[in-house]
Amino acid sequence: MPSGFPPDRRWGLRVVQAAVLVAFLVSWEAGSRLRWLDPFFFSRPSSVAERVARWFATGEVYGHISVTALETLLAFLAGSFLGVVVGFAFAMSPALSRVFDPYVKVANAMPRIVLAPIFTLWFGLGVLSKVAFGVTLVFFVVFFNTYQGVREVDRNVLNNARMLGASDRDLVRHVLLPSALVWILSSLHTSVGLALVGAVVGEYLGSARGLGYLIQQAEALFDTTGVFAGLVVLAGFVLAVDLLVSFVERRLLRWKPPSHVEEVL
Amino acid sequence: MKLASPPGTCAVRLRACRRSFRTPDGGVYVALDAVDLEVRAGEFVALVGPTGCGKSTLLNLVAGLLAPDAGQVEVFGSPLEGINRRAAYLFQQDVLLPWKTAEENVMLGLVFRRLPREEARRQARAWLERVGLRGFENRYPHQLSGGMRKRVALAQNLIVNPEILLMDEPFAALDVQTRQLMENDLLRIWQEERKTVLFVTHDLEEAIALSDRVVVLSAGPAARPVGEFPVDLPRPRDVTEVRLDPAFGELFRRIWELLRGEVLRAFRISA
Numbered sequence: 001m002p003s004g005f006p007p008d009r010r011w012g013l014r015v016v017q018a019a020v021l022v023a024f025l026v027s028w029e030a031g032s033r034l035r036w037l038d039p040f041f042f043s044r045p046s047s048v049a050e051r052v053a054r055w056f057a058t059g060e061v062y063g064h065i066s067v068t069a070l071e072t073l074l075a076f077l078a079g080s081f082l083g084v085v086v087g088f089a090f091a092m093s094p095a096l097s098r099v100f101d102p103y104v105k106v107a108n109a110m111p112r113i114v115l116a117p118i119f120t121l122w123f124g125l126g127v128l129s130k131v132a133f134g135v136t137l138v139f140f141v142v143f144f145n146t147y148q149g150v151r152e153v154d155r156n157v158l159n160n161a162r163m164l165g166a167s168d169r170d171l172v173r174h175v176l177l178p179s180a181l182v183w184i185l186s187s188l189h190t191s192v193g194l195a196l197v198g199a200v201v202g203e204y205l206g207s208a209r210g211l212g213y214l215i216q217q218a219e220a221l222f223d224t225t226g227v228f229a230g231l232v233v234l235a236g237f238v239l240a241v242d243l244l245v246s247f248v249e250r251r252l253l254r255w256k257p258p259s260h261v262e263e264v265l
Numbered sequence: 266m267k268l269a270s271p272p273g274t275c276a277v278r279l280r281a282c283r284r285s286f287r288t289p290d291g292g293v294y295v296a297l298d299a300v301d302l303e304v305r306a307g308e309f310v311a312l313v314g315p316t317g318c319g320k321s322t323l324l325n326l327v328a329g330l331l332a333p334d335a336g337q338v339e340v341f342g343s344p345l346e347g348i349n350r351r352a353a354y355l356f357q358q359d360v361l362l363p364w365k366t367a368e369e370n371v372m373l374g375l376v377f378r379r380l381p382r383e384e385a386r387r388q389a390r391a392w393l394e395r396v397g398l399r400g401f402e403n404r405y406p407h408q409l410s411g412g413m414r415k416r417v418a419l420a421q422n423l424i425v426n427p428e429i430l431l432m433d434e435p436f437a438a439l440d441v442q443t444r445q446l447m448e449n450d451l452l453r454i455w456q457e458e459r460k461t462v463l464f465v466t467h468d469l470e471e472a473i474a475l476s477d478r479v480v481v482l483s484a485g486p487a488a489r490p491v492g493e494f495p496v497d498l499p500r501p502r503d504v505t506e507v508r509l510d511p512a513f514g515e516l517f518r519r520i521w522e523l524l525r526g527e528v529l530r531a532f533r534i535s536a
Contacts, residue, residue: 159330160360162348164374164425174373178364255364255405 043225051229061233067210068237071127071199075134076192082135083142084184088176090143091150104143112136116205125207134198141191142184149180185252192245196238211237274341276429276461277304277327282336284322296322298487300336302480306428309455309462311472313524314482315531320465321357323482324431327463328354340429353427355418357434361406367393367417368402374425392420396450412443416450423454429461436471448475448504456501469524473516474504481523484531492523 025045031037032044039047055061090097116133123129153176161175184191203212211234218226282300285293296319304310314320325331326338329349338345340352353374361370368389375385393402396416406414415435422430436444452475455462466472472479473496481492496516498507507513 154358154360156356156358157360157362159328160354160356161362161373161377162330163328163352163354164421165350165377166373167377170377174376175362178362182364255366255407257407 039224040222041224043228047225048228048232051225052232055229055233061214064209064211064214065233065237067127068196068199068203068212071130071134071202071210072192072195072241074127074131075198076138076195078131079135079138079195080142080184080191083139084146084180086139087143087146087180088150088172091147097147108140113201116202119202120206130199130202130207130210133202134195137194137198138191141187141194145183145187146180149183150176152183153179182253182256185249188245188249189242192241193238196241200234274306275303275339276306276308276341277302277463278339279303279323279326279333280337280339282323282326282333282338284319284326284331284333295487296485297326297333298489300489302490304429304461304463306341306461307459308478309464309476311464311466311476311479312482313466313469313472313479313520314488315484315524315528316467317535318482318485318527318531319488320467320482321433324354324433324463324465327429328352328431330354349429351427352429352431353422353425355422355430355432355435357437359406359414359418361414361417361421363406366403366405367398367409367413370406370417371420371424373421378425388424389420392424393417395454396420410443412439412447415439415447419447419451419454423458423460427460429463432462432464434466437466437468444471445504451475452500452502452504469517469520470508471504473498473513473520474502474507479520481520481527484527484534486534491527492520494520 028037028042029045032039032042037044090100112133115136116129119129119132123132158171158175161171166174199210200212203210204216205212207213211230215227215230215234218224218230279300279302282297283295284297285295288294300323302323312320312323322331326333327340327345327349329338329345329347329352340349361367362373365373368386371389371392372382372385375388376382380388390402393399396419398413398416398420401409401413406417409417418435436447439447448471462476464472464475469479476496479494479496480490481494482488483491494516498510498512498516
C-alpha cells in the first residue's frame, strides 16, 4: 500500500492517532471538571457519551439517522443523474454549452444556501426540500466532471473504436461514458459529502426530523451536551459513509494503476 | 487460410488526392497534393518520408477518417464514403481502453458487430494466443508492457478480419529487440492471412525488411509520392537476417539517395 508506512509501522501510526484523541478528550474532561471551561457552554465528554448512549438505548436516534441517510442518498442519486445527463449534452453539443455557459457560471457561483428557504416554501418541511437543496450542490460537481471527462477523451481512442465498427451508441456506451465515469468517481467523496451537507443544512434550517434537526433542537434549548452528542453521531455517520464510498471506489477503479487511486488510511 | 480477396485486384487507389488544413493563424496548409497511389490486394506496401510529410494524413484518407478536398479514394473499385469498413487501423499511440482487460479490448470489434459475448470471448482468447499473450487475458493495459499492449492492439485489429490493414508507425515507441520480435510476428501473421497492408514508417530499414514495395513521399507542404521501389527479397523473411542480404544494402542505398534529399528539404523548411 502506498501509504508511506510499512505494515508493522502502521500500527505505530494507529497508536499515535488514538493517543491524540485520548489526550484531547482527557484535557476537555479535566478542564470542564476543574471549571476552567464552563460546562454550560462546553459540556464534557462523559456527559456527551452518556447522552449518545441514551439515544441509542432508547432508539430515538435511529429515525433521525435514517431520514438523513435517505435524504443524502436521494440527493446524491438525483444530482448525479442530472449532472451526467446535462454534462453529456453540453459536451456533445458545443452550441448548447456556448448558450448556457454564463448561466451555469452564475448558478455555480451563487451560495446555494440562499435557496434553502425557497425550497422549504416549494417542497415543504419534509424530505423533498432537503433533497432539492442537496441536488443543487451535487449537480455541479458531477456536471463539470462529466463534461470534462467526455471532452478529454483521446481522439485516437475514439477513432480506433470507430475503425473497429462502433456506432454512435457504442461510442457512448463503451468509450465516452466510462471515460466520464472515471472523472465522476474521482469526485465521489466530494459529491457524496455535498449530498450530506445538503441534507444536514436543510434539516438545520427547517424540518421535523434528521440529524441536522436534532442538533438544531438542542441548540435552541441551550443544551450544549445535546449539540455535541448530535455532532458525534453525525461524525460517526460521515465516517461510515466515507468508508462505503472508498470501498465502492476501489471496486470500480480496479483497472487503474495503483498510484492513481488515492489510498485512504 | 483463405485469401482476403482475389489477387491482382486493386485494394486501394488514390486519384489526385489533395488535403489541406487550417492553421491556427488562419492560413491554409496543403498537406497532400496530387497524390496517386495504388495498393494491390494482398500487397504489403511501406510508405516512407520525412517527418511531417503527411504520411498519417494519407493513412487517414484511406481509413475514411478524413475526406480529401479534391480527388478520390477508391476501395476495391468503389469510391470511399465515410469510414472504411474494409480496413483496420493500428495507431501509433496507445489506444486500448484502460478500463477493459486485454481480452475485452480484443473483443471490442466483435461486440460492435453484435456477436454473442461467448463467441466473441472465444475468438479473443484464440487471437491473444496467436500474438503470444496466452495467460494475459485478464490483465488491464497498465499491467502490460509497451510491446504487449501493441500485441493486444494488433489482435484487436485482426479479429475483425479486415481486408486492409493500415499501420501508422506502430512500433516506433518500442525498444529495438521488442520491435524486431513484433516485426517478425507481423510478417508471420501476414504470411498466413495475406491482408493488404499499408505501413507508414520513417525507418527505411523497417520499410524494406517488411514490404513488397516501398513508396517514398516528398517533403511537405503538398507532399506526394516521388518514387517507388519493388522489394524482391525472398519470403518468408526474418527482419534481422534479411538486413544482411547484399540486395538489401543495395536497395537501401538506392532508396536513401532519393529519401535523403527529401529529408534535407523537410529539415530546411522546418528550420
